[in-house]
Every structure is written in structure tokens, then in C-alpha cells.
Amino acid sequence: MINPGIIYLLGAGGLFLTKGKLRQALAVLISLTTLIVVYNLPLGEGLIIPFLDFELILISVDSMSRFVGLVFAFAGLGSTIYSLLIAQKKQYVLGYIYIGASISILFVGDFFSFYIFWELMTLSSFFLIFDRSKPFTGQTSYYYFIMHLTGALCLLWGIIMHYTSTGSMALTTVETALPFFVIAVGIKLAFIGLHTWLPQNYANVPFNTSIVLSAFTTKVGVYALYLLLGGINLxxxxxxxxxxxxxxxxxxxxxxxxxxxxxxxxxxxxxxxxxxxxxxxxxxxxxxxxxxxxxxxxxxxxxxxxxxxxxxxxxxxxxxxxxxxxxxxxxxxxxxxxxxxxxxxxxxxxxxxxxxxxxxxxxxxxxxxxxxxxxxxxxxxxxxxxxxxxxxxxxxxxxxxxxxxxxxxxxxxxxxxxxxxxxxxxxxxxxxxxxxxxxxxxxxxxxxxxxxxxxxxxxxxxxxxxxxxxxxNRDPYPIFARAWDRIGSVASDLHNGDLSRHLVWALTALIILWFNLMF
Structure with a gap:
């Protein structure tokens, strides 16, 4: 039993090496195979790998994840067929990495694997959106990346605090570090106020890319809400x-x-x-x-x-x-x-x-x-x-x-x-x-x-x-970014390269980190 998202991830390599009708046929075959594999997944856990002091659960299936996985796989098939004659090589390869990460995240059973696929979604979708030839798209994709990087850092910090508190990396409803998890999930699912990355990107990428993006990013956020934040009344x-x-x-x-x-x-x-x-x-x-x-x-x-x-x-x-x-x-x-x-x-x-x-x-x-x-x-x-x-x-x-x-x-x-x-x-x-x-x-x-x-x-x-x-323009984040940039400039002036001052900065950061983990 394998995580069906891996089929898309491995298939992306094949799509990179092929072209023309062979690439189109391979793309459809990958999508159909994944749909069939998801449909036939047995309930339960499998493919557990020891890693450091915990276990990586690379496949964990329940009725809810299998249902959502079927819908994701169907969406992948539909978007593939739609784009067969118009998709570029970049859209095939990066799109399949993105879809593969989105499906994979549904079936993992530990926070480490969850975070890896969460980040893989962000990286692949960023490069899918980014277009060097269009300055505006380059700007909006960078905005997209910064927003999702902020969410990823919050998620990482939340996972660290959760593991410190419970000693377990098993994927479950969280009770500690809730603000960090709420921000991470809120950005991913485009909660109002954290949604500003979505309209400016989905409306300015190639139309077949919009179809793929609309199916997965925010929906993974909703699934994460169900999985991690079930104890909060929202x-x-x-x-x-x-x-x-x-x-x-x-x-x-x-x-x-x-x-x-x-x-x-x-x-x-x-x-x-x-x-x-x-x-x-x-x-x-x-x-x-x-x-x-x-x-x-x-x-x-x-x-x-x-x-x-x-x-x-x-x-x-x-x-x-x-x-x-x-x-x-x-x-x-x-x-x-x-x-x-x-x-x-x-x-x-x-x-x-x-x-x-x-x-x-x-x-x-x-x-x-x-x-x-x-x-x-x-x-x-x-x-x-x-x-x-x-x-x-x-x-x-x-x-x-x-x-x-x-x-x-x-x-x-x-x-x-x-x-x-x-x-x-x-x-x-x-x-x-x-x-x-x-x-x-x-x-x-x-x-x-x-x-x-x-x-x-x-x-x-x-x-x-x-x-x-x-x-x-109701977006407040560019104002915060300029203020943060100014603070960074001041900090850079204070941090002038002197070794003793560098050590003081590093020691101060470690003390703050230690206090956060302990208290």
C-alpha cells in the first residue's frame, strides 16, 4: 500500500522527459491510475518508517481521507483532460508535483510528513504561478510565496511546540500552540483578512492554471482545519x-x-x-x-x-x-x-x-x-x-x-x-x-x-x-512589509559585522527561543 500522491510526484519526472502525444497519454494514465488506487485503498495504516525518535506514517487511510482523495484525484483527471492540447511543459511538471503533494498530505499520519508535503505544495505552486516575462505576475507570485512562507513558519513553530508538549508527532487535533496553527491554516484556506494572496494570483495566471489552483490549495486548508483545529468553535x-x-x-x-x-x-x-x-x-x-x-x-x-x-x-x-x-x-x-x-x-x-x-x-x-x-x-x-x-x-x-x-x-x-x-x-x-x-x-x-x-x-x-x-486598495500587508523592511534596515545598521556583536545577537535569539520552549 503506497500513498497515491506519490504516483503524481514520480509521474512528474516522466512528464519532464517526454513530449507531445506521449506526454499527454502519460499524463492521463497517471491521473487515471491515481484515481483507481485511491478508490481501492484499504482503511488503516501502512508504510511506517522509523525516523529519529518518532515514526513517519506515510499512509494512513480513513473514510474521510479516502473520500477527499477521490475528489482530489477526480479533479486532477478533469484538469488534465481540459489542458491536454494547451498545457506547457512547466504546467505539466509543476502541476503534477503540486497535485501529488496535495493528495499525499491527505494520507500521511505524522506531522513531519504533513509539513514536508505542505511546503512542497507552496514551492511547486509558487513556480507554477511565477512568470519572469510578466512583471506583475512576478510581483503577485512573490506576494503569494511570502504569505504562504509565513503560514509555513507558523505551522513549523506550532509543530515544534506540540511535539515539545506531547512528545508525539502523530497527526491529531492540536491543543497547544493554537495561535500558530490557526494562522497557518487560515492563510492556506484564505480566511477573510488572510485571503489577499488569492484573488490577485488566481485572476492573473494562465486560465488552465487557475483551474488547478482553485481545486487544491484552499481545500487542503479546509482539510487541515478539520484535522487539526476540530476543538475550536469557528x-x-x-x-x-x-x-x-x-x-x-x-x-x-x-x-x-x-x-x-x-x-x-x-x-x-x-x-x-x-x-x-x-x-x-x-x-x-x-x-x-x-x-x-x-x-x-x-x-x-x-x-x-x-x-x-x-x-x-x-x-x-x-x-x-x-x-x-x-x-x-x-x-x-x-x-x-x-x-x-x-x-x-x-x-x-x-x-x-x-x-x-x-x-x-x-x-x-x-x-x-x-x-x-x-x-x-x-x-x-x-x-x-x-x-x-x-x-x-x-x-x-x-x-x-x-x-x-x-x-x-x-x-x-x-x-x-x-x-x-x-x-x-x-x-x-x-x-x-x-x-x-x-x-x-x-x-x-x-x-x-x-x-x-x-x-x-x-x-x-x-x-x-x-x-x-x-x-x-484595502490590503494592509504591504504597509506592514515596508515597516518591517525599515526595522530590518535599522537592525542591519546595528549589526555591523563585528564578531562580538554578532555573538550577542545569536545568544539573545537562543535565550528567547529557550524561554518560548520552556514556558
């Missing part, structure tokens, strides 16, 4: 994140930036559900994470087709595409209904389970408000981008590839399968018998935010029509 924090994220999204006309803010908002749903700590809340939050990979990935695929065929991605610059791209419009409609929680889609099912596990009125109605904003956003995208004719219509420069269309239709399958047959989930989750997924009362509750959004859309049509907004 229900209110998640609700606030969901609402603020959707407010930011409503102001966007660039579709990939709009989708990026909706990742922040949807992550808020997951934080709130997992954070309440109830059985159904946790299941609903993890299922919503999986469902988000399907419909959000599909939405990124849809806008990728628009970019590929028209060169446009701002709602102010295109419209009426349903006639010219009917399959793409259909897939966009399915994904939009799913993210809004429309009955008989996977988003409806996970929202039902989440809300069944939430008893707090503030969280319940807060998530309904966020759901209303989500419905409004995708009414705007689908209406102005695909169905409203006579405005900003553009000619197609080329047709989407058959692989793009095939991969989008492939992702539609689980969205509708889970929506129509939620009983499939019993193979993975301990769900109560007789849950009323399709009771008329809950169907009405699921439709209500969408119907209210339609009314608001009709009444406030002129305000919702895509138009320029004044750009306001």
Missing part, C-alpha cells in the same frame, strides 16, 4: 468570512476575480459548518468542500473557454455567448445553480446537511445571506455574459478544444449525480437514515435565497449591470 468567524467574501465578489466584473472572492466566501461556509463541531456540520462542511471543487472548478473551466475563444474575461467586454458556445453555457448554468444551492444539484445537498447540523440562528441566517449574494453574483455572470444579447457581443477567434468540452461535461456528472442521488454519499459518510433531502419544506428553503436574488436582480437591474467601480 462558526461565527466562518459566517462573517462567507458574507464579506460575497460582498467583495458582487463588485467584480472580471470573472476570475469574482470566482476567486467566491472561493473565500464558500470557504466561509465550510469553516462555519466544521467549526460548530456537530456530526452533520462536519460532514456537511467536508462535503461542501468536495462539491466546491466540482462546481467551482467547472466555473473556472467555463471562463477558461471564454478566454481561449474570445480573449475576454471581463463582463463589460463580452455577452450573448450562449448561442456561440452552447455546451459551455450549459455547463456554466449547471455550475451556477450548484453554487447557489439549487435543488437537485450537489450544492443543494451539502448545504442541506450543513444547515441540518447548525442550531445557531446567527450562523444559519448569516449563511442564508451569503447564499443570497452568491445567487445574485451568478445571475449577473450568466445573464450578462451568456444570455443577454445586443451588448458587447464578440466573435469567436477559435473554437474550444474537444478535450475542454469533454472535461466540462465530465465534471457535470458528479454535480448532478450527487444532487439527484444523495444516497451515494452513504458509501463514505455516516448519515442518518431517512434524511429529507427532497422534502417540500426544505426545497422551498433552498429556493428562497435564489428567488429573492431574482427579485433583487430585476428591481436593481441598473445597479447590478456590470460597470466600473473605483478601485480601493
Amino acid at each position: 462558526g461565527y468567524a466562518g459566517t462573517i468570512s462567507a458574507i464579506i467574501g460575497v460582498i467583495f465578489a458582487l463588485k467584480q466584473t472580471n470573472v476570475r476575480k469574482l470566482l476567486s472572492y467566491h472561493i473565500v466566501s464558500q470557504i466561509g461556509f465550510m469553516i462555519a459548518a466544521i467549526g460548530v463541531g456537530s456530526h452533520l456540520g462536519i460532514i456537511g462542511g467536508i462535503l461542501h468542500m468536495a462539491n466546491n471543487i466540482f462546481y467551482k472548478g467547472l466555473l473556472f473551466m467555463v471562463i477558461g473557454v471564454v478566454i481561449y475563444t474570445t480573449g475576454k474575461e471581463d463582463l463589460m467586454n463580452f455577452g450573448g455567448l450562449a448561442k456561440k458556445l452552447p455546451i459551455t453555457a450549459f455547463c456554466g448554468l449547471v455550475a451556477s445553480l450548484a453554487i447557489a444551492g439549487f435543488p437537485f444539484t450537489n450544492g443543494y445537498i451539502s448545504k442541506y446537511i450543513m444547515k441540518a447540523g447548525i442550531n445557531d440562528p446567527f450562523i444559519y441566517w448569516g449563511l442564508n445571506v451569503a447564499g443570497l449574494g452568491t445567487s445574485l453574483s451568478f445571475l449577473k455572470v450568466m445573464y450578462f455574459g451568456f444570455f443577454k444579447t445586443g451588448r458587447c457581443e464578440v466573435e469567436l477567434k477559435r473554437k474550444p478544444t474537444k478535450f475542454m468540452l469533454a472535461s466540462m461535461l465530465l465534471v457535470v456528472v458528479p454535480i448532478l449525480a450527487i444532487g439527484f442521488y444523495p444516497q451515494l454519499l452513504k458509501n463514505f459518510f455516516d448519515l442518518e437514515a431517512g434524511m429529507g433531502y427532497f422534502d417540500l419544506g426544505y426545497i422551498w428553503a433552498g429556493l428562497r435565497p435564489i428567488l429573492v436574488a431574482i427579485i433583487i436582480f430585476i428591481v436593481g437591474h441598473d445597479l447590478i449591470t456590470p460597470h466600473h467601480h473605483e478601485k480601493v
Whole structure:
């Protein structure tokens, strides 16, 4: 029994050495093999290696990790098929290292291995984003790296303190060094306030790279939240994140930036559900994470087709595409209904389970408000981008590839399968018998935010029509960075190279470190 993520990691070397159709065939083979291996994983631990004073548990499988692993592997397959004729060598190799690390982290059982794959995700995604030929992308990728490096240092410090306190490196819910773990996980899952790395990167990389990034980084953060921080009630924090994220999204006309803010908002749903700590809340939050990979990935695929065929991605610059791209419009409609929680889609099912596990009125109605904003956003995208004719219509420069269309239709399958047959989930989750997924009362509750959004859309049509907004930079971190840089300059002036002064600095740092570890 091996960790299935290793298949992607080893396969990246093969993709580096091959080219053309051989590389494409190998990429699909790697993805399919990983999916099959994950599906057939037996529950339990295996491949335990002694290391220093503890053990590396390189494969540990339970029903939750296997379910998330299946979704990750499916996402890897879908993104591979989508990009077959357009991906560059860099995207194949670095993308497979990134996907491999993301899958591997689900199945390890110790903090050391967890941290290694956590860092491998950061490094591979940074180089995947970085583009020397585009100064702006170089700047945003550096920002991405600094943010995630901060999270990695917090995670490392938290692991050290956890090991010092417990004497164990077994991966488990943590009780010590909580602030460090919260910051590390918060950055990875793009919690509001720590999310600033996400929109500026996901909206400025090649569109097929956006698809891959949207499926893994923040979702690993959610899984880490479930795994490490299960003892913290984050229900209110998640609700606030969901609402603020959707407010930011409503102001966007660039579709990939709009989708990026909706990742922040949807992550808020997951934080709130997992954070309440109830059985159904946790299941609903993890299922919503999986469902988000399907419909959000599909939405990124849809806008990728628009970019590929028209060169446009701002709602102010295109419209009426349903006639010219009917399959793409259909897939966009399915994904939009799913993210809004429309009955008989996977988003409806996970929202039902989440809300069944939430008893707090503030969280319940807060998530309904966020759901209303989500419905409004995708009414705007689908209406102005695909169905409203006579405005900003553009000619197609080329047709989407058959692989793009095939991969989008492939992702539609689980969205509708889970929506129509939620009983499939019993193979993975301990769900109560007789849950009323399709009771008329809950169907009405699921439709209500969408119907209210339609009314608001009709009444406030002129305000919702895509138009320029004044750009306001609300990111405080560059200010902190400049202040830190100034402090560093002062420290450098004090540390003038004199050996005795260097020893004093080093001794002081060691004393501070010792006090932190002891107390």
C-alpha cells in the first residue's frame, strides 16, 4: 500500500522527459491510475518508517481521507483532460508535483510528513504561478510565496511546540500552540483578512492554471482545519468570512476575480459548518468542500473557454455567448445553480446537511445571506455574459478544444449525480437514515435565497449591470512589509559585522527561543 500522491510526484519526472502525444497519454494514465488506487485503498495504516525518535506514517487511510482523495484525484483527471492540447511543459511538471503533494498530505499520519508535503505544495505552486516575462505576475507570485512562507513558519513553530508538549508527532487535533496553527491554516484556506494572496494570483495566471489552483490549495486548508483545529468553535468567524467574501465578489466584473472572492466566501461556509463541531456540520462542511471543487472548478473551466475563444474575461467586454458556445453555457448554468444551492444539484445537498447540523440562528441566517449574494453574483455572470444579447457581443477567434468540452461535461456528472442521488454519499459518510433531502419544506428553503436574488436582480437591474467601480486598495500587508523592511534596515545598521556583536545577537535569539520552549 503506497500513498497515491506519490504516483503524481514520480509521474512528474516522466512528464519532464517526454513530449507531445506521449506526454499527454502519460499524463492521463497517471491521473487515471491515481484515481483507481485511491478508490481501492484499504482503511488503516501502512508504510511506517522509523525516523529519529518518532515514526513517519506515510499512509494512513480513513473514510474521510479516502473520500477527499477521490475528489482530489477526480479533479486532477478533469484538469488534465481540459489542458491536454494547451498545457506547457512547466504546467505539466509543476502541476503534477503540486497535485501529488496535495493528495499525499491527505494520507500521511505524522506531522513531519504533513509539513514536508505542505511546503512542497507552496514551492511547486509558487513556480507554477511565477512568470519572469510578466512583471506583475512576478510581483503577485512573490506576494503569494511570502504569505504562504509565513503560514509555513507558523505551522513549523506550532509543530515544534506540540511535539515539545506531547512528545508525539502523530497527526491529531492540536491543543497547544493554537495561535500558530490557526494562522497557518487560515492563510492556506484564505480566511477573510488572510485571503489577499488569492484573488490577485488566481485572476492573473494562465486560465488552465487557475483551474488547478482553485481545486487544491484552499481545500487542503479546509482539510487541515478539520484535522487539526476540530476543538475550536469557528462558526461565527466562518459566517462573517462567507458574507464579506460575497460582498467583495458582487463588485467584480472580471470573472476570475469574482470566482476567486467566491472561493473565500464558500470557504466561509465550510469553516462555519466544521467549526460548530456537530456530526452533520462536519460532514456537511467536508462535503461542501468536495462539491466546491466540482462546481467551482467547472466555473473556472467555463471562463477558461471564454478566454481561449474570445480573449475576454471581463463582463463589460463580452455577452450573448450562449448561442456561440452552447455546451459551455450549459455547463456554466449547471455550475451556477450548484453554487447557489439549487435543488437537485450537489450544492443543494451539502448545504442541506450543513444547515441540518447548525442550531445557531446567527450562523444559519448569516449563511442564508451569503447564499443570497452568491445567487445574485451568478445571475449577473450568466445573464450578462451568456444570455443577454445586443451588448458587447464578440466573435469567436477559435473554437474550444474537444478535450475542454469533454472535461466540462465530465465534471457535470458528479454535480448532478450527487444532487439527484444523495444516497451515494452513504458509501463514505455516516448519515442518518431517512434524511429529507427532497422534502417540500426544505426545497422551498433552498429556493428562497435564489428567488429573492431574482427579485433583487430585476428591481436593481441598473445597479447590478456590470460597470466600473473605483478601485480601493484595502490590503494592509504591504504597509506592514515596508515597516518591517525599515526595522530590518535599522537592525542591519546595528549589526555591523563585528564578531562580538554578532555573538550577542545569536545568544539573545537562543535565550528567547529557550524561554518560548520552556514556558
